[in-house]
Amino acid sequence: MPSLVRPSAERARLLISCADRPGVVATVTRLLFEHGANVVDSDQHTEPDDLRFFMRLEFDLPGLAERLGALEEAFAPVAERFGMQWRLIPAARVKRMALFVSKQDHCLQELLWLWKKGELMADIPLVVSNHPDAREVVAPFGIPLHHVPVTADTKAQAEAATLELMRAHQVDLVVLARYMQILSGDFIASFGGPIINIHHSFLPAFVGANPYAQAHSRGVKLIGATAHYVTAELDAGPIIEQDVHRVGHRDAVADLVRIGRRVERTVLARAVSWHLEDRVLPHGNKTVVFS
Amino acid sequence: MPSLVRPSAERARLLISCADRPGVVATVTRLLFEHGANVVDSDQHTEPDDLRFFMRLEFDLPGLAERLGALEEAFAPVAERFGMQWRLIPAARVKRMALFVSKQDHCLQELLWLWKKGELMADIPLVVSNHPDAREVVAPFGIPLHHVPVTADTKAQAEAATLELMRAHQVDLVVLARYMQILSGDFIASFGGPIINIHHSFLPAFVGANPYAQAHSRGVKLIGATAHYVTAELDAGPIIEQDVHRVGHRDAVADLVRIGRRVERTVLARAVSWHLEDRVLPHGNKTVVFS
Amino acid sequence: MPSLVRPSAERARLLISCADRPGVVATVTRLLFEHGANVVDSDQHTEPDDLRFFMRLEFDLPGLAERLGALEEAFAPVAERFGMQWRLIPAARVKRMALFVSKQDHCLQELLWLWKKGELMADIPLVVSNHPDAREVVAPFGIPLHHVPVTADTKAQAEAATLELMRAHQVDLVVLARYMQILSGDFIASFGGPIINIHHSFLPAFVGANPYAQAHSRGVKLIGATAHYVTAELDAGPIIEQDVHRVGHRDAVADLVRIGRRVERTVLARAVSWHLEDRVLPHGNKTVVFS
Amino acid sequence: MPSLVRPSAERARLLISCADRPGVVATVTRLLFEHGANVVDSDQHTEPDDLRFFMRLEFDLPGLAERLGALEEAFAPVAERFGMQWRLIPAARVKRMALFVSKQDHCLQELLWLWKKGELMADIPLVVSNHPDAREVVAPFGIPLHHVPVTADTKAQAEAATLELMRAHQVDLVVLARYMQILSGDFIASFGGPIINIHHSFLPAFVGANPYAQAHSRGVKLIGATAHYVTAELDAGPIIEQDVHRVGHRDAVADLVRIGRRVERTVLARAVSWHLEDRVLPHGNKTVVFS
Structure with missing residues (x-):
């Protein structure tokens, strides 16, 4: 019963949480843009009680499977700099x-x-x-x-x-x-x-x-x-x-x-x-x- | 600021609760009918847990003010017979x-x-x-x-x-x-x-x-x-x-x-x-x- | 796959619609009471536009199957008198x-x-x-x-x-x-x-x-x-x-x-x-x- | 009756719509960051029918009143490049x-x-x-x-x-x-x-x-x-x-x-x-x- 239409192999999600600091969104979206990713959905929230920042980005990146490693490698120092908890998840990996x-x-x-x-x-x-x-x-x-x-x-x-x-x-x-x-x-x-x-x-x-x-x-x-x-x-x-x-x-x-x-x-x-x-x-x- | 349109002087409500027994509704509606009341709204419920019966009747009775006493007098023995808690309330008595x-x-x-x-x-x-x-x-x-x-x-x-x-x-x-x-x-x-x-x-x-x-x-x-x-x-x-x-x-x-x-x-x-x-x-x- | 728990053979529903006239409810509930029916649910409505009266009664009557004919026969002249459209439906007749x-x-x-x-x-x-x-x-x-x-x-x-x-x-x-x-x-x-x-x-x-x-x-x-x-x-x-x-x-x-x-x-x-x-x-x- | 608590003089909103193109979000958030703005709320949407992109950003910028002109001047060529319709609105201008x-x-x-x-x-x-x-x-x-x-x-x-x-x-x-x-x-x-x-x-x-x-x-x-x-x-x-x-x-x-x-x-x-x-x-x- 193969009912599942699998998500596109090019689609991925980036989940981030960190202390709210200026420049987070600019830095993350710039990095994705430079790697050729096209953001198709984005949502963010800053919790007023503890100023914790949350973000979810969904993007398409042609050749994702081959380029995921490079993207993760490039993202790691950014995440380090902002003290982020993060996950990069190919949508096809259901x-x-x-x-x-x-x-x-x-x-x-x-x-x-x-x-x-x-x-x-x-x-x-x-x-x-x-x-x-x-x-x-x-x-x-x-x-x-x-x-x-x-x-x-x-x-x-x-x-x-x-x-x-x-x-x-x-x-x-x-x-x-x-x-x-x-x-x-x-x-x-x-x-x-x-x-x-x-x-x-x-x-x-x-x-x-x-x-x-x-x-x-x-x-x-x-x-x-x-x-x-x-x-x-x-x-x-x-x-x-x-x-x-x-x-x-x-x-x-x-x-x-x-x-x-x-x-x-x-x-x-x-x-x-x-x-x-x-x-x-x-x-x-x-x-x-x-x- | 006379904002209240008072309810009709002919309108009254009868609230009843008692143990559920056959004949309650027939007896009550018959009595109201015989006194010339026209029921305009009626709702009832029997609680399955304890078989308690609840009823609310709204009716019009021309000359209610003069006839309320007689109605209450006639209703008392019925209520007694069925062990009712009851209230008869002229709607105009807001x-x-x-x-x-x-x-x-x-x-x-x-x-x-x-x-x-x-x-x-x-x-x-x-x-x-x-x-x-x-x-x-x-x-x-x-x-x-x-x-x-x-x-x-x-x-x-x-x-x-x-x-x-x-x-x-x-x-x-x-x-x-x-x-x-x-x-x-x-x-x-x-x-x-x-x-x-x-x-x-x-x-x-x-x-x-x-x-x-x-x-x-x-x-x-x-x-x-x-x-x-x-x-x-x-x-x-x-x-x-x-x-x-x-x-x-x-x-x-x-x-x-x-x-x-x-x-x-x-x-x-x-x-x-x-x-x-x-x-x-x-x-x-x-x-x-x-x- | 016998999934249906059939309704009780004693349960029936009476549906009525007629021009609103005093005494309808009293007459109908009296008749049911006299035939030994116990009303378990009742709802009624009078349409203000045309004063059409609607009523649905649900009742239990032991031996319904044998007594349904007699009940219908007794109800017919009442229905005639009030000009009712009516249906008497055994709940078990799904x-x-x-x-x-x-x-x-x-x-x-x-x-x-x-x-x-x-x-x-x-x-x-x-x-x-x-x-x-x-x-x-x-x-x-x-x-x-x-x-x-x-x-x-x-x-x-x-x-x-x-x-x-x-x-x-x-x-x-x-x-x-x-x-x-x-x-x-x-x-x-x-x-x-x-x-x-x-x-x-x-x-x-x-x-x-x-x-x-x-x-x-x-x-x-x-x-x-x-x-x-x-x-x-x-x-x-x-x-x-x-x-x-x-x-x-x-x-x-x-x-x-x-x-x-x-x-x-x-x-x-x-x-x-x-x-x-x-x-x-x-x-x-x-x-x-x-x- | 001075009931209105006026919004902060540092708060502004940027509304954008344009044809969806890669790099819009990165460019806009980068520009705001470089001008010292801190984004406090952001939402975006791309209409699938015509691929029109919509964005609303809310941000705080200390000294907004004096710096609004410079920000608008800096934003104009970006808007031109992406073919944006846009509005930059100080929240205090109710x-x-x-x-x-x-x-x-x-x-x-x-x-x-x-x-x-x-x-x-x-x-x-x-x-x-x-x-x-x-x-x-x-x-x-x-x-x-x-x-x-x-x-x-x-x-x-x-x-x-x-x-x-x-x-x-x-x-x-x-x-x-x-x-x-x-x-x-x-x-x-x-x-x-x-x-x-x-x-x-x-x-x-x-x-x-x-x-x-x-x-x-x-x-x-x-x-x-x-x-x-x-x-x-x-x-x-x-x-x-x-x-x-x-x-x-x-x-x-x-x-x-x-x-x-x-x-x-x-x-x-x-x-x-x-x-x-x-x-x-x-x-x-x-x-x-x-x-």
Whole structure:
């Protein structure tokens, strides 16, 4: 199922963050220009609290593959001078994304579907589930499903097996598409890459289990969903995207669950899509999103 | 400034709540029909958790003033039979509403403005403020402003003086339009009537002081406002209405404050308007809103 | 794939419209009560322009199947007296819905998916397409796809064949899930039942072909979708539901198409779901939606 | 009523549009850097249809007033080389805005209010109205109201008198805040500057008179408002901003008018605020909005 129209081999992205100083933009754009790059998109932001500067440039450079090394070499001293954190990423080097799921399959379905439509620029080498139910959803997309059951007793082994899968498939990004296991701090640290979770509430309201039941009990008039990077502290990582939907007294918990599904899949899809296009720059416990 | 087009003298509302039992609607509508009432609006809800039944009927009855007593007398045994809590309210008996404000005057301004346009069906005998600044806003509306300063030392006396004002002006409803003092449990109990507050966050997120600073610090992507009835527990009373607005990394705390003003005034205005039309029925710590 | 949890055999809906007259509600609810029905949901509306009264009641009646005849017989003289149009519908008699699709399959996919989740209360005996592409989408749901190609020359025969399919499968409702053929007035009249279409614009803006290109050319800041009943006049039938999504100068026509897909599938799903639950009452060229 | 906190005397904006060519950004940012400017905000866009490039830079330059001439002189040959249209605007040179109003004063009220809060960066030398009613709204803000009645017979003289007022008060921008007269092509041409209108529908739906009555008659489920630049063709100029609000069968035309007021004032306020900050760049019959 070769659904992905790969990005142009000439397209690259440059991500920068550094202390704000005059001349950064002029210097960077001059260097790209002198190397023959044509900037097609550019966005920047200076955080007023700590004067941290963020920039995302997207550019086309004919013969990128051969010239990337020279560009990086030329850019290194500039980055050094300005104290930059930076990444230069060929757009064609699409990320390898693993999807984790439990019983609720609506987020998984949405991501696979958008991926098939070419809206998510990623390779998906595998889906991991602690339940076998997702097989039916995954099958039509030609992606292997790895069933890794987890119990209180087997959690450590299950995480070790999962980590081994991540390494074997060279996974860059893990997406928890309603995966109902809490990943240990060890797993997060050992994997080392970004992990995106969808939490079914408007965080920081209703952290933890059963957020729709919590929301119903509090009598809120809007329910929400939050996509965030996973950190060792539960539901407390940097927020990438949130949205809400109106509810009312006629809506029982089951209705919140049903309405919430729509919000969850939309919010997670947006967050994943932005991450895959290198539009999300973490900044402490917050994110800069160049959407 | 006679801005209020008074509701028709023939219009009344009947609010009912009771345990759900067959025949309630048939019995009530039959009784109204037999008394010559014409139902113009009707809404009902049964809470699935506890099978509590709620109903709001709006009807026209020619000669209401003279016939209200007979109608109430006829209704009492029906209510008794079904174990109803009920209220029969002539629409023309508009509520007397006091507005409380501190320095931020945008909610006050919005309410006064809508009131002048005839969108809020209330009499406003007075505005109370712990700061003198609101005088300029209130003056063009011809409403007296009572300046009641509050300090840690004078809080008890200030509340006593305020209570006396409520009694003297026969106030039915207090609206805290960004009133930055926390009312004591004693005040709430002594006043006895409903008090609506606007909290500048999407509750239960960011309870307490400086919610916009809290929201900025957490990096949320939506900010909200919540209108709720005041109870002795801070920011924990029954929610009437909530709404949100999108924000992003470019928005500093001052921007959240500015954007939030729009949300606050809209949310508070909707909640107050529904309350004035007897559309909000409290149910434990939640509300049924027949909007 | 037996995904549908059938509604309770005791549940029924009563739909009424008539000239507004005192006593309608009392009479109807009394009759239901006397027959042992327990009303679980009720909504009503009087159109101020022509004083037309609309009502939807949902009730439970033990032994409904055996007692439906008696109830209808008892209701007929009441309906006669008030000049009512009315329908009494057992909820378990789910509608038979045919989905029509062309190349764009996102609306089809959404409806099938919600149907499988039990969110659309219908039987789907067949999908009709003028292209063979939908087969892959439809296959996992175990529903037969009928490929009926249409050209300018064969349109009449194609419509006749399609009509024959509708009759053979006893179809109650046709949903045009991005079906890019214009149905003839003859087809609409011969089928006789309701047909719901999703138009990819905020009608009445951008009637006809290529609405996203029209929207882009006009420079609008929101794009929308409209679900409506099909009439002989193109894109002019009663609107059931509409929604919009924000766009900006960065969005090319292809982006509008992509963003629009989300709006289209949400709007169509809501409209179809309301229709299936008998929540949509046409009134001239408008609809009353008891959602 | 000195409500306006003037922008810093060091802040300026540079607006550019030209055919997209490599090196534009590098050249411009280099030149600003060499003149000691510190870029604090930057946004750019290339229109894919015609490869037109748009850029907005905001920067601080100490001693701007004395150095502006030199900067313009240095920039002129660069602009010449790239075939740029460009404007260099000191932020402290706030625009002079005239508000036109008829009987409906909610948009006028909103703009004056935001202006007083410091959210609209403009001087408002006068309000023009063809009705005397606005006097009460305008008075507390200390702005002169010019009452210029218009009849079919006196339209030419009225427009001439209005034009004379614009000249006498050196007006940069006219905002039609529900001004119910159609300005002639002559007036538009003679005034020469931008004119922003609020149309009370989601254009291009419901062009012309009584859009809420049109919307009610068509049975739409959302009503909207559109802020656009005025051109000689009625309701057809470049759209700056639009928004919508949900309505239903319970809403009569009077409700649409009431709900619409909220949408109108929000949409117009956003559009005016963006224009005043030079965030709106017209492009043919569309706009690029760097919001």
